[in-house]
Amino acid sequence: MTFHCKNYDIENSKCKRLSGECVPARKGCVLEGRIAVSEELAEKIQRIDEETLQGSRKKSNK
Numbered sequence: 001m002t003f004h005c006k007n008y009d010i011e012n013s014k015c016k017r018l019s020g021e022c023v024p025a026r027k028g029c030v031l032e033g034r035i036a037v038s039e040e041l042a043e044k045i046q047r048i049d050e051e052t053l054q055g056s057r058k059k060s061n062k
């Protein structure tokens with residue numbers, strides 16, 4: 001990927017804002033809605049969103 005983001009931690013290859021893997025345009029990313037993404041990246045974003053939703057459901061059921 002070629003981009004610059006002030007929230008990208010170069011040393012750890014992580015997003016400082018979202019405290020996790022850097023996936024441009026995912027929910028919460030400063031690039032969300034500002035860039036066009038490939039189908040592959042869109043699928044990855046969807047998987048992350050689903051995993052996040054499942055994780056929050058598990059927490060609320062406890």
